[in-house]
Amino acid sequence: MQIDHICIAVRSIDRAMARFNDIFGYHQKTEKVTNTRQQVNVVFLTKDGSMDIKLIEPSCKESPLISSLKKGEGLHHICFKSEATVDDELYKLKEKGVRVLTEPEIGEAFNNEKIAFIYAGFGLNIELIDTDKRAGILK
Secondary structure, X not given: OEEEEEXXXXXXXXXXXXXXXXXXXXXXXXXXXXXXXXXXXXXXXEOOOOOEEEEEEEOOOXXXXXXXXXXXXXXXXXXXXXXXXXXXXXXXXXXXXXXXXXXXXXXXXXXXXXXXXXXXXXOOEEEEEOOOOOOOEXX
């Protein structure tokens, strides 16, 4: 598996995009996409020669992300891309004792390809994907 992107939880995607552009030279790669299952808005940022950064913000007042943001903005998860399917990779990881946070489900930010979340220790949530697809790619 390879790291595909890191995800930062923010209160405002628009403010965070401007700051990541100004400080680090990242620019918007995708339109803002709403993930209805996780109740977050998602935008991918890109920069030549670097991995993507995914920004997430709450999409509604019921979003579970709101309670997380009370502790502050910051790293939400690291995403690993598998050459195997998400289902197969998750099966292997379960055998290694990881805790599954979210079984494979459709990820709207990935053009409805499957995603899953695990906890691997070290205070890190890990997202698993098996695709390069991104919804809402800007032209």
